[in-house]
Amino acid sequence: NAGVTQTPKFQVLKTGQSMTLQCAQDMNHNSMYWYRQDPGMGLRLIYYSASEGTTDKGEVPNGYNVSRLNKREFSLRLESAAPSQTSVYFCASSSIQGVGYTFGSGTRLTVV
Amino acid sequence: SQQGEEDPQALSIQEGENATMNCSYKTSINNLQWYRQNSGRGLVHLILIRSNEREKHSGRLRVTLDTSKKSSSLLITASRAADTASYFCATDGNTGNQFYFGTGTSLTVIP
Numbered sequence: 518n519a520g521v522t523q524t525p526k527f528q529v530l531k532t533g534q535s536m537t538l539q540c541a542q543d544m545n546h547n548s549m550y551w552y553r554q555d556p557g558m559g560l561r562l563i564y565y566s567a568s569e570g571t572t573d574k575g576e577v578p579n580g581y582n583v584s585r586l587n588k589r590e591f592s593l594r595l596e597s598a599a600p601s602q603t604s605v606y607f608c609a610s611s612s613i614q615g616v617g618y619t620f621g622s623g624t625r626l627t628v629v
Numbered sequence: 630s631q632q633g634e635e636d637p638q639a640l641s642i643q644e645g646e647n648a649t650m651n652c653s654y655k656t657s658i659n660n661l662q663w664y665r666q667n668s669g670r671g672l673v674h675l676i677l678i679r680s681n682e683r684e685k686h687s688g689r690l691r692v693t694l695d696t697s698k699k700s701s702s703l704l705i706t707a708s709r710a711a712d713t714a715s716y717f718c719a720t721d722g723n724t725g726n727q728f729y730f731g732t733g734t735s736l737t738v739i740p
Binding site for chain 2: 521550552557558559560561562565575576607609616617618619620621622623
């Protein structure tokens with residue numbers, strides 16, 4: 518049982534480049550989330566998807582887009598990367614809203 | 630922001646001692662959760678406490694919630710070196726739609 522799988526684990530981008538972070542869960546969870554973690558800032562919610570076919574903005578959505586491709590997959594896209602987007606990105610899922618999340622192992626992104 | 634604030638930011642104790650960390654939050658909540666994060670890893674869910682509960686236990690973990698003070702505490706009893714990690718509280722406000730995380734307490738347990 519893999520849980521939540523994120524790819525890639527590490528990525529270096531140049532300013533202005535685009536990329537998509539992939540997330541897939543095999544637990545049949547309805548809700549999925551993208552967070553970023555910066556030193557001293559804790560985790561901040563970027564976007565979430567309460568169920569297949571829906572997405573909503575979190576605390577820090579600017580510069581990002583998401584796609585809930587199907588029940589399993591929730592991708593995060595950076596259209597034009599900026600150094601301020603250097604961070605560790607975590608995907609999470611939950612069976613229903615309001616219960617414990619299962620987190621992936623993270624993607625460490627550096628924008629130079 | 631509905632983000633919780635953990636206190637202390639860092640805590641260092643000897644193996645076998647108890648560790649207590651606190652979380653304060655700003656708005657009313659439905660649920661509060663505690664998570665552990667080992668260095669370089671994802672977060673692991675430890676325990677969830679609902680707003681109508683005052684205390685919950687799970688193994689060596691004890692969580693209390695005081696909604697009148699908008700605060701929670703996590704107690705780890707008989708700590709082990711393997712408990713060394715960062716601990717985060719997360720609150721859902723009244724929406725229940727998503728959780729907002731605090732900045733964490735870094736716990737070091739010295740063997």
